[in-house]
Amino acid sequence: MQKVFETILIGLSTGSIYALMSLALVLVWRSTRVVNFAQAGQAMFSTYIGFEISSRSEVFWLGLLFAIVAGALLGAGVDYFFMRVLFKHANSGPAAVVAPVIATLGLLGLIRSFVGLTWGGEFKSIETPASTNGFTIGDSTIPFSPLNVLIIVTTALILIALAILFQRTNLGLALRASAYAPEIAQLAGIRTARTRTIGWAIAGGVGGVAGMLVTANNFLSPYSLDLLLVFGFIAAVIGGLESMVGAVIGAFVLGIGLTFILNYVGTSLVFIGGFTVLILVLIIKPDGIMSRGKARRA
Amino acid sequence: MRKKILLFIVLGWVLLIVGDRVDELRVYQGAQIAMYTIALASIVLLTGYSGQVSLGNGAMMAVGGYAAALTLTNLQTPIWFAFLMAVIAASLFGALLGAAAARLSGPYLAGTTLALAVGLPAIANQFTFLGGEPGILFDVGFPPERLGEDFTQYKWFFWIASSIALVALFITSNILSSRFGRTWQAVRGNALAAELAGVNSSRWKILAFTISSALAGLAGAVFAMNISLVAPGAYSLALSFALVTGAVLAGISSLPGVAFGALILVAIPEVADALAGRLGDADKLNNYLPGLIVSVLLILSVIYTPNGPGENLRKLRHKRKAH
Amino acid sequence: MPDNLADKKTVLSVNDLSVNFGGLKALSGVNLELKQGEVLGLIGPNGAGKTTVFNALCGIVTPAGGSLSLKGKEIKWPKPYQLAKLGIARTLQGVGLFPDLTVADNVMIGANRFAEAGLLRSSFGTNSKDEKRLRDRAQAALERVYVGGVSNRRADTLSYPDTKRVSIARALVAEPEILLLDEPAGGLGAQDIEWLNSLINNLKARTSIIIVEHHMDVVMSVCDRIYVLNFGQIIASGTPQEVRNNDAVIEAYLGTHSKEKSARKKA
């Protein structure tokens, strides 16, 4: 019983990080209809910035702050200087459909090479903001540590902040309206291009947090966030790619599910488990668990 | 058609002579170019013609590579049979993947195949008979003795690889210029209109996946031969990305471009090496300059010549005519 | 029903077709009958459900109820790709050519059902005779719609009227018994419309046609019979002459006059 409890707790912590990544993907998807594979690269770059700041200042939170800012600026920059140019040029012919996908891949490679040239390929680790020593219950120590608590709490705070932003502010309304119905948003006087850039910035910031939190428990390298991207994507697909709430729920389902596989079946099955979930969702409920039966344009 | 066969025979003859005149490094790279040519043809068929994006062609290559290696080590068969098994196993895999893929639209398909490419090592590690991370050695044996003492292993690889590539290209170009290529283009251009013209688009998409995967599997087996090894790391995400890049650079919808794309893929590390040498031989440059060049080329070409240089030329000519 | 049609065979009949979109009734209880060699018009104001009838026939939307008979035999609602085999061809409102294929290739797609060479023969290049047959069929179809000269051009370089013709050629090349034309006159100028009229009149000999069209001149001059749809129901049917003088039709198109409205309110 205790093991089940432990597994759920660890799963929540893992799911939190997936949630941030899948949110970042969903935010961009809704506004731009692009699955941004470069999100892993953007988050990685932001995390390197966060790593620099936190290792110099020895304050994790300062690093996190800078990672968010760097992520947001990079996200906005990618939309403004990259996606806009892309959509202007690559809009016809056989490659028009695949161009955005390939372009974000190219961007991922570009960021990765840039990071590699700047920081090298060595593994970096971030000074953890909280102890990684597990809590002791009675006379046994569980693998759930204050760092895990911190990850869950930080994620929760960011989710709440995003919920307030999206539900309570004009900017949030503009973001939602532009995502759901760009033309109506335009007719309501929203500058949709600018709103989209802001959406990319928010996604970038959220991705930066995901990168910092996952790195606090692991190492940082130019490749270290690739798997997070894949799990974030799977979580987003579970949620249907359209819904932010769905993305978060999908992430927790995936996080807890995979932790169960990890703890009860074996390490090497974790990825296969995730992949199987992806295929099952796509076949059984391709619109994700949050869909209300209406197929969406993809 | 007779002309086409003649052309391929001449090409083979040219390759034979070239292979005799250059040093071993170039022969080794020539075998790589042949391998990439087949792999890029598989992407052109899948993405350029049938309009499905796959970021997991590396995984299809892996299926072929592993099938060939397992056949060779466990059954001690002749090499041609190993290559045949690679084609068969990969097409079965492709058919399965295609059946799932036919239900998916662009970004879902891209993401799913990406996940496959990322997760391939985990899958290979799961089964001990696949040899785990270190993989399985792949041994096609030494060249026949009658070819002489000086006939190196790499030249032998080059001979095998380029003849396979020529045959594969011949077949692929035939398929693409037949009604098959035409129908895939139709499904890509307007799926509804194609359906109304009697095309069962999901079956055609699966067929495209199957044939593309067969080609990729063949390339994977040639790859395994070239490096005498199948290992999960060999069919990495980086390989899948490189293939997409090569295909985009070559013009994703044009088969004749694939040789050019393959050449670029092999040349980039060379160029990067030379460049790194000039810029100061730091580890970082050596490690990341090729990636940087690949990415920049990919981005520039996807923005400015998304449909390949041929398409840009066509548009330019069209514009001139109009003026 | 005009006399000359009364004794013709019925090639297609739709019985009690209804289609729902979510909670919305897009079509309810629609009955259609297409006779051998006739041109049937399907008209009605915007949103009346004309294209939905076509879409249901073509398997693009799933009917909530109703049945379909082909030459007197009841069949399941077909999937889009099965139409060609059933001898039905449809053109699309938005033309729907494959932009980066040549005109000949575009039309050859429609001729796929006549192809004999399989994958193996195609792989080894021994399919040239088969290809030539398909190409000849395509060329003949193009010549029937008077655009034989553009067969080697890419579809996206054609003028708009020519794309319309090519899309009709692509439908004709399959030698359908039933042709569904979705707004063939849309976007055409007067000359092309005249040409369209004569084409449709020529096609009647071999093909039965249903046409959805807004352009009343076309409808009135080519149709043998007309069905009028409004709010998803058939409100009138008959010869062009009959339909033209039907008050319900006029009201459906122009709306209700206030005098009648107040009359209705009183009632």
Next chain:
Amino acid sequence: MSGLLVNNLSVSHGAISALRNVTFSVEPGQLAAVIGSNGAGKTTLLRTLSGLKDASSGNAEWEGRAMLGKKPDELVRRGISHVSEGKSVIPELTVKENLVLGGIWRANRSDTNAAIAEVVELFPRLGERMGQSADTLSGGERQMLAIGRALVSRPKLLLLDEPSLGLAPLVIEQIFETIDKLRHKLGLTVVLVEQNAMSALEIADTGVIINLGEVVASGKASDLINDPALRAAYLGY
């Protein structure tokens, strides 16, 4: 002061010409009905006027200032509001949020709140459903919400595209009555694009009949009702 002037406007969709040399004007405070059958180019006209689509030639001005080539958000700030075809509400948002959207370009939220209150006064039914998702509204209510959203921006020129589309006859009557009422009450200039010619012309001051992208008749609404061009535009005879 001049109202809306449209002069020699031509628009095309790629190779297809959608509007050719369309010319008409609307005096301030008047309602002009633009009528014609399906595919005549009415919707294209409105989309061009509200900045969603580029014109190929010609010009248009509102209150003496050019409208063409401006972005929709800029035109909204100049008091031009376009209710696009097909109950243009966002079903994923609540009724309240849809209304707030209308005033989102304003920095001042209290101004928007006041405008919303006025709209609710006009459409009490929306007031009852403020918190509901717009998805749950009936067709007529959605159309009211769409118009309400436009009104929250306090427009001077309202561009209405087929408010009757897909609605039952009784609801259509209501919608037209409402339009008539509110434009008098608010002193709006309205361009009403309609297929339902009779109902539109009844509440209009002037009318423009478009057929195949060209203006075939225009003038006082009451005259147009009996103009043979009207029947010809719809029925071809």
Next chain:
Amino acid sequence: MIRKTARKRTWFVAALLASAGLFASTLPANAETGVSSSEIKLGITLPLTGAASPGYNKIGNAMNAYFKYVNENGGVYGRKITLIQKNDEYSPQLSIAKTNELILKDKVFALVGPLGTANFTAVHKSVGIAKRKVPSLFLNTGFSGFASKKNYPTSFTILPSYAMEAKIVAQFIKENLTGKKLGLVYQNDEFGIDALGAFKDAGVKFDVSIPYTSGTQSAATAQTWVSQLAAGGAQVVVFFGVTSATAPLLAVSAAAKYAPQWILGSVGSDPLTLRALGVPVAVLNGALTPAGNPSPNDTSDEYVKQFQEINAKYNNADFDDYVLQGMNIGLMTVQALRAAGRNLTRAGLIRAMESKGSSFASVAYSPLGYSKTSNVGHTGYYMAVMDAKGDRKPYGGSVVLYTTDSAKGPVVKSNFKRPAMPAKGLPTNS
């Protein structure tokens, strides 16, 4: 249609001619590859980046530093040594590609110190090291398979084999840790399998045995190892894996307050690297490890002292086991090159290794086994214990050297005395 194919063909031919252009290249020179009157080119593949890189990525630079030192002091018979390092990220297919570059493009004379068992196995087969007769000296791997002179006629290892290491650890356990519950974590390839076989032969049974696949190591996997070990009640845990696996294992154990007696294999136990990877040093306190070399902090050792000086001047890296190892490979390489004589050939180098290799000076305490019939380097270990600072001291206070072979031979305590460090660290042998 005819025109279309014609254009296609033009493209095709153009692309082919372009590829043919790449092949225009010069023919190789006839003198011994990689040797000129002023230079000897050597090559090494090793993980400079990636999961396995920590620690190993310092070896190449350390070798280079030593070569620079030798070059500044006259080189080898007047020839300067150039070392080309290539990053293989510890993946076999990259090792193959990079070794191909080294041999075909850079045309190195010999490979020195390449890393990784699976890597070199693949390289040897694929590149055809034996057929090309490329000397491959001082392989940094303990796989006993490389001891086959028949299969690997031009290759020489430097480390004692993993089989030897395991036999010695097994002997140690039997002598000092009887009656305890035993756990084993090992890398599931030649590296760990070798050890597993040796333990079996020695009759040491493990209560908990956990294989892991190279590349899967992470904090998350380590958590499952620890819970399995703890559940099995293992009091002594033997670990045979790379540093990047040791680090999470120790870190997670520390976090879970699981503290068995650790016996860390020689490969993954460098304390400095472990610390850099975030392992709390305290957990290392008391951990046992088989060691061949003296502690890198032992400045009383003449080798360590000399190497530290060279490191300070030419490399300036934190001086740890890996730097020590790199320097030592450099030292041995120079001795081998000198032993091959002024007329340097590949065949001559291999002959020199076989005839004179066993007498080379090396920092490790155990004897070298090179001969006409053996290509195995060092043949023994002593057990060391780590302290709270991560420093390594001989178990029991003084070095007790065990020597053995990779086969069924006995484990014996040895009194071998290693040759002295050449004056100033500059070999003068011939």
